[in-house]
Amino acid sequence: MTAKQPQRIAFQGALGAYSHEACLQARPDATPVPCTTFEGVLRAVREGRADLAMLPVENTTYGRVADIHRLLPESGMHIIDEAFVRVRIALMAQTGVTLDQVKHVRAHLVLLPQARSYLEARGITSEAAADSAGAAEELAAGAPSTDGVLASAVAAKIHGLDVLADGIEDLDHNTTRFLLMAPDIDMTRRGPRMMTTFVFEVRNIPAALYKAMGGFATNGVNMTKLESYMVGGSFTATQFYADIEGHPDDAPVKRALEELGYFTNMLEILGVYPAHPGRWDIEI
Secondary structure (H helix, E strand, O other), X not given: OOOOOOOEEEEEOOOOOHHHHHHHHHOOOOEEEEEOOHHHHHHHHHOOOOOEEEEEEEEOOOEEOOOHHHHHXXXXXXXXXXXXXXXXXXXXXXXXXXXXXOOXXXXXXXXXXXXXXXXXHOOOEEEEEOOHHHHHHHHHHOOOOOOEEEEOHHHHHHHOOEEEEEOOOOOOOOEXXXXXXXXXXXXXXXXXXXXXXXXXXXXOXXXXXXXXXXXXXXXXXXXXXXXXXXXXXXXXXXXXXXXXXXXXXXXXXXXXXXXXXXXXXXXXXXXXXXXXXXXXXXXO
């Protein structure tokens, strides 16, 4: 009997990236497939080089991740799970280098300001890199150096670097939410609390959005996210992305979605998935 092959998860970044951490959390036995761009992550699944895609959607410090909400409806894939990763920053260097020797570090442009207090207190200068885990990989493979890298401790372990300081981020709540996506939608109940994500476009009538939202209020359905974005290069064509608590088969959700349908030109469910156990402890 042939052993079942582990699933392959595509993510943006090098091995050890925070997206890789999300993969390890959601599917510990899966094979990671690093990609250079978000579009490349989706392409890897479409071309059969990966089975699932892990994408970051929002962060407690920086808000939504640019372009992701535009990519999701166009991807042809569906959300099957979510993961939350605390952005813990470690300062790492080549083996034998001490913390006092590190005077310069590299990291992703978004990561550097998150450890500004630590770096300034120690007089350490910084330089932006395309990818923090990629910078760790380059440092490990390069010539002897006393430079450091800011990335996750997972990156240090994977690339054979020493962690000289961990947890140096300025904010102790910084968390990124990720969505695990698959080509096929899964409508089954897979947890005690479910989430439903969908996109819609309201009809061109007065107060259409207000009326469309009324069904969720009257049926007691909690909407945890509602965001708008323009489509087709038009200021008047607007789509909305929404997360709600509940399953489409729940009576209140079913009634709310039916009412929403009266006021929309388009309504598409992007995914039905178990709510992460810690999502109510995290403010996104």
